[in-house]
Amino acid sequence: MREKDSTVSVRFVKGVGAVRERLLNRLNIRTVQDLLLYFPRRYEDRRGLTPLNSLEPGSTVSLIVRLVTMEKHRTLRAGLTLTRALFTDGRDFVHAVWFNRRGLERILTPGKEVALYGLVERRYGQMQVTNPEFEVLDEGEDPDSVGHIVPVYPLTLGLQQRWFRKLVRSCLEAEEFRPAEHLPAHICSKYNFPPLSDAVFEMHYPSAGAPWKAARDRLAFDEFFTLQVGLALRRGERSRLAEKAPLLPREGELKKRFLSDVIPYPLTSAQRRVVGEISSDLAQEIPMHRLLQGDVGSGKTVIAVLALLQAVEGGFQGAFMAPTEILAQQHFYRLSSYLTPLGVSVELLVGSLSSRDRQDALQRIERGEAHVVVGTHALFSDPVSFHKLALAVIDEQHRFGVLQKNALRNKGTQEGQAPHVLVMTATPIPRTLTLSVYGDLTVSIIDEMPPGRLPTKTWWLRKKETHRLWPFLRERHSEGEKMYWVCPLIEESESLAVASATERYEQICSIFPDIRAGLLHGQLPQEEKEATMRKFTAGEIDLLVATTVIEVGVDVSEATVMVVEDAHRFGLSQLHQLRGRVGRDGRQGYCILLGDPTTRGGVQRLKVMCATTDGFKIAEADLKLRGPGEVCGVRQHGITDFRVADLLKDRALLELARREAFDLVAEDPYLSQEPELYSHVLQTVGKYLDLAGIA
Ligand code: ADP
Ligand code: MG
Numbered sequence: 001m002r003e004k005d006s007t008v009s010v011r012f013v014k015g016v017g018a019v020r021e022r023l024l025n026r027l028n029i030r031t032v033q034d035l036l037l038y039f040p041r042r043y044e045d046r047r048g049l050t051p052l053n054s055l056e057p058g059s060t061v062s063l064i065v066r067l068v069t070m071e072k073h074r075t076l077r078a079g080l081t082l083t084r085a086l087f088t089d090g091r092d093f094v095h096a097v098w099f100n101r102r103g104l105e106r107i108l109t110p111g112k113e114v115a116l117y118g119l120v121e122r123r124y125g126q127m128q129v130t131n132p133e134f135e136v137l138d139e140g141e142d143p144d145s146v147g148h149i150v151p152v153y154p155l156t157l158g159l160q161q162r163w164f165r166k167l168v169r170s171c172l173e174a175e176e177f178r179p180a181e182h183l184p185a186h187i188c189s190k191y192n193f194p195p196l197s198d199a200v201f202e203m204h205y206p207s208a209g210a211p212w213k214a215a216r217d218r219l220a221f222d223e224f225f226t227l228q229v230g231l232a233l234r235r236g237e238r239s240r241l242a243e244k245a246p247l248l249p250r251e252g253e254l255k256k257r258f259l260s261d262v263i264p265y266p267l268t269s270a271q272r273r274v275v276g277e278i279s280s281d282l283a284q285e286i287p288m289h290r291l292l293q294g295d296v297g298s299g300k301t302v303i304a305v306l307a308l309l310q311a312v313e314g315g316f317q318g319a320f321m322a323p324t325e326i327l328a329q330q331h332f333y334r335l336s337s338y339l340t341p342l343g344v345s346v347e348l349l350v351g352s353l354s355s356r357d358r359q360d361a362l363q364r365i366e367r368g369e370a371h372v373v374v375g376t377h378a379l380f381s382d383p384v385s386f387h388k389l390a391l392a393v394i395d396e397q398h399r400f401g402v403l404q405k406n407a408l409r410n411k412g413t414q415e416g417q418a419p420h421v422l423v424m425t426a427t428p429i430p431r432t433l434t435l436s437v438y439g440d441l442t443v444s445i446i447d448e449m450p451p452g453r454l455p456t457k458t459w460w461l462r463k464k465e466t467h468r469l470w471p472f473l474r475e476r477h478s479e480g481e482k483m484y485w486v487c488p489l490i491e492e493s494e495s496l497a498v499a500s501a502t503e504r505y506e507q508i509c510s511i512f513p514d515i516r517a518g519l520l521h522g523q524l525p526q527e528e529k530e531a532t533m534r535k536f537t538a539g540e541i542d543l544l545v546a547t548t549v550i551e552v553g554v555d556v557s558e559a560t561v562m563v564v565e566d567a568h569r570f571g572l573s574q575l576h577q578l579r580g581r582v583g584r585d586g587r588q589g590y591c592i593l594l595g596d597p598t599t600r601g602g603v604q605r606l607k608v609m610c611a612t613t614d615g616f617k618i619a620e621a622d623l624k625l626r627g628p629g630e631v632c633g634v635r636q637h638g639i640t641d642f643r644v645a646d647l648l649k650d651r652a653l654l655e656l657a658r659r660e661a662f663d664l665v666a667e668d669p670y671l672s673q674e675p676e677l678y679s680h681v682l683q684t685v686g687k688y689l690d691l692a693g694i695a
Contacts, residue, residue, distance in 0.1 A: 007031045008177075015167060023158050032177050035168060037643055039203045040151035044117055047148060052092035057122040063129070064137070065089050067112045070105045073098075087114065095128040113137045117152075135161055149206050172201055182680040183222060184673075187660055193218040203644075217653065220645035224654045228661035229677065230685040236669050238289075243418035245287040246390040250279050252313035254342055255306055262338050263302060270448035271299055275306050277444050278422065282310050282391065288420035294446030295615035296426045296580025297453070301331070301555075303446075304393045305338055307422055312344050312371045316390030319419075320374045323395065325350045329530060331395070332374040333537070334555065339372060349375035349384065352526045391420045426577065426615075452586035455613040456579050460567070460593045460606045469563065469592060470511060473543070476561050477515050481587070482536070483543040483561035486578060487521075488569045497547055498523050504565070505545040512543075520546035548574070557585040567593035567609075568602035572622040575609050601625055623648060 009031055011021045029035050044062045055061065065087035073083040083098045085108060096116060098104060108114065118132025133152070153164050171177045178197045181188075188195070194202065194214055202215035259267070267275065274292065281288035294300045308318035320335065322328040332348040339346050347370035349361050364370040368387030373379060380392075423441065461468065476483060485508070487501040498521050505519040518532045518541035535541045537556055548570075562582045567575060575593070583589020593610075597603045608621045645653070665671070671678040 007033055010035055013167065013171060015163075015170075020159070023156055026156050027154075027159075032171050033179065035171055036177065036179060036200050038153065038168075039643060041154040042152050043206060044115065044150045044152055046115065046150050049089075052089045052094050052127075055094065055120045055127045057120055057127070059120050060118065061116075061120055061129070063087070063089070063094070063116045065094065065114060065116060067108055067110050067114055068093070069110060070108050072105055073102050087116070095123075095126060096130075096132050096134075097128055098131055101131075107136065108134070115150075151204050168204055172204060180676060182674075182676040183218075183225070184664065184677060187225075191218075191221070191656075193221070196222075216644060219643070220650050221653050221657050223642045223645040224650070224657035225661050226681050226684050228658045229665060229671075229681050230689045232662045232665035233671070233681065234689050236665060239286070241418075243287060244285045245282075245418055245420050246311075246314060246316050246388075247285055248282040248310045248314035248316070248390060248420075250283045250310075252310065254309040254313050254344065257342055258305065258309055258338065262341060265450065267302070268299065268446075268448050268450055270294075270446045271303060274303055274444045274446055277442075278303065278307050279310055281442075282307065282420055287418045288391075288422065289441045290422050291441045291443045292422060292424045292446070293443060294424070294426065295449070296577055297449065297584055298426075298446040299450055300395075300424050300426070300446065301334065304395070304422065304424060305335065307391055307393060308335075308372050309339075309342075309344070311390040311420075314390060316388045317365070317368060317370065317386055318372045318391045318393065319379055319386070319389060320372065320393045321379050321395065322374070322376060325352060325376055326529065326533065327395070328374055328376050329533065330555070333534070335372060335374055344371045345369060346371070347373045349373055349379055351376065351378050389419045391422065393422045393424065395424045426580070454583060454586070454588050456562075456583040456589035456591050458579065458591040458593065458610050458613070460595070460610055463566075463594050463596055466594060472590075473515075473561065474512065476590070477512070477542055480558070481560040482539070482541075482556055482558045483563070484559060484578075484581060485543060485545045485563045486565060487545065487547050488566040494522060497521070501545055501547055508543060508545065515542045516540065517543045517545060520544060522547060555584070556581070558587070559584070560587050560589050562589070562591045563594065564591070565594045568595040568597035568599075568606055570605075572605050572608060572618055572625065575605065576615060576618045579609070579613070620648075 009021075010016050010024050010029060011018075013032060013035075016024065024030075024035070027038065029038055046062055046064060049064050050061045052063070052065070066089075068086040068088050070085045071083060073081045075081050079100075081100055081102060083101055083104050085096045085104075087094050087096060096118070113136070115135045115137055116129055116132040117134070118129045121128055121130050151165060151168075152161060153168075155161065155164060179200055181196045183193065183196070187193070192214070193199070194211070196218075199215035199218045202211055203219065206212040206215075274294075278288070278290060278292075281290060292300060292303065304320060308320065311318040320331060322331050328348065328350050332346065336346045345364075347361050347364055349358070349365070353361065361370070362383060362385075365373055366385050366387055373386075378384070473483060485504065487497065487504055501519065501521050505517060508515070508517050518536055520529060520532050524532075532541065532544070536544045539558060559582045562578055564570065564575065564578055570578070579589070579591040582591065591609070593606050595602070595606060597606060604621075604625060608618060612618060647654070664674070668674065671681075
């Protein structure tokens, strides 16, 4: 009953009318529960205030002062205004200055008591607080504003801290809104967690020190735990569906011949280990759900091929899904060259096939004449029906389709059967993220590169220095090496992107008449794109100017140079992928990043790229710069949008939560002993995880 009450709309709380409700909704606050879980961005310690005569330059302070005089803003130069005010604590004085904030004089009038929060600087021999956040304190109205640690919330225009604080306070104090506990009692006592309602109160009104830390840890644990319980339930649901996958023979003639006759190198020990893990999964009836993680160039394709061969060996079909059409093409050529000699037939199924070719392909797939089918997500669209599908390999590279995988489930074979699934990714996702997003998959990691790989040398050049590249390119060309020149996709206008790629291509043709250059962009007809790609792969093109269509997975072993134009426009993982295209087969690779970044983030990314080639370090940096939701492309699913928990800092808590969650579900698979937890999990993550709800 109580729990119901906190899901009441904020509209029904005293003081919230239609206008403020709309503003609250903008912050994703719809219910009282949302409000209670909307935590402060920071706190201001207004218990012991800094006296003005002891301000230290360089420190951030919280002051309660009275306004003496306020100047109207002045324009310093175009686009820059300055507003100055003088404050006193009754004895000493301090200036505050704001840049580009107009109209302050209407809010701040002399005599008002104001809380200031900001950086102290010494300017022209005087102390000043620069661009402080402020709050006007009307006497008597808000006893919470002074003498306490005060919460400061991330609010939107039109909502005042003071009003919001009062709203939260009133809901915190209302008995009927008290959040109901959902963590199992044994866990709370084991870790000494405060009850949920106390923890929530503490987050808004901290008593400083240890209790706050305990409250925060409890809430972070709680978020991880909820997600992990959801993942554990999903794993349980899956195994209860009792779907069976085909039993595929561990050893076989095809695999043996592939290893001895087709590839010219031995597998690395990491590849052998992973192949072992996969092939024993495939030899079982429980459908495999495995994530294969391996940096760009670590050799995931041969592993996929071996798994597909195991399916074919068992008399079944395999599917290989690539994220883009170009990549599907690439994989198709590569897989054909590997498999045709073994008598295994490979089919390509992409959107651009003529309807005639498409019909034929669909028929061969349905009749089982196509052993391995390569395609885009079109593979799992409705009209495609496999004869006997045993394995789906999904090459997601750095994109995640958390939900897509389910589309596959029903593509299987007969009733009650499901294919094995292998998801491959090149993004070395930090373990914390893997656990959160893919926590119910088993993970294989290739942690070793094929031998003889040299770290790619990376430089960052300003665009006006582009000409310095010409002698370098000539030299690489004279060594018979191949080059990529990547032009950015310009989101606002594709034709602009095409124009700039074309211009660059023409410039290169005129500077180097002896270099055979090729041009590739999205507006070319499909056949032309294919032909260009084929020529580049066959060594008939020396330098390929392209928009990002070549982003992932392309494999041309003579390629040693990767030039990325406007590199600061690319994300870190994209740059890492691009760089991974060169320096294969033991050749020295070079990556030149051309760009004039205008943001700090852009500079940071280019610096990270120059500093390391380690995919894990790059992924961690990416996580720091962009946040987990963006990194995994799961933002829209919201899975990693934690309120309190931090995937980088709370790793230990995550591991703990995961263990506890899986133990709990192992003991009580339907959570019949924990009804509050069960409904909390369904309510919070059920939708993301596609949990059926097994009540
Ligand atoms: P990715 O993991 O990025 O998909 P690929 O499967 O495209 O990597 O492999 C990258 C390159 O490494 C390919 O040219 C492939 O032939 C080569 N390769 C894969 N495994 C080995 C190995 N064990 N020894 C040497 N080269 C290998
Ligand atoms: Mg690949």
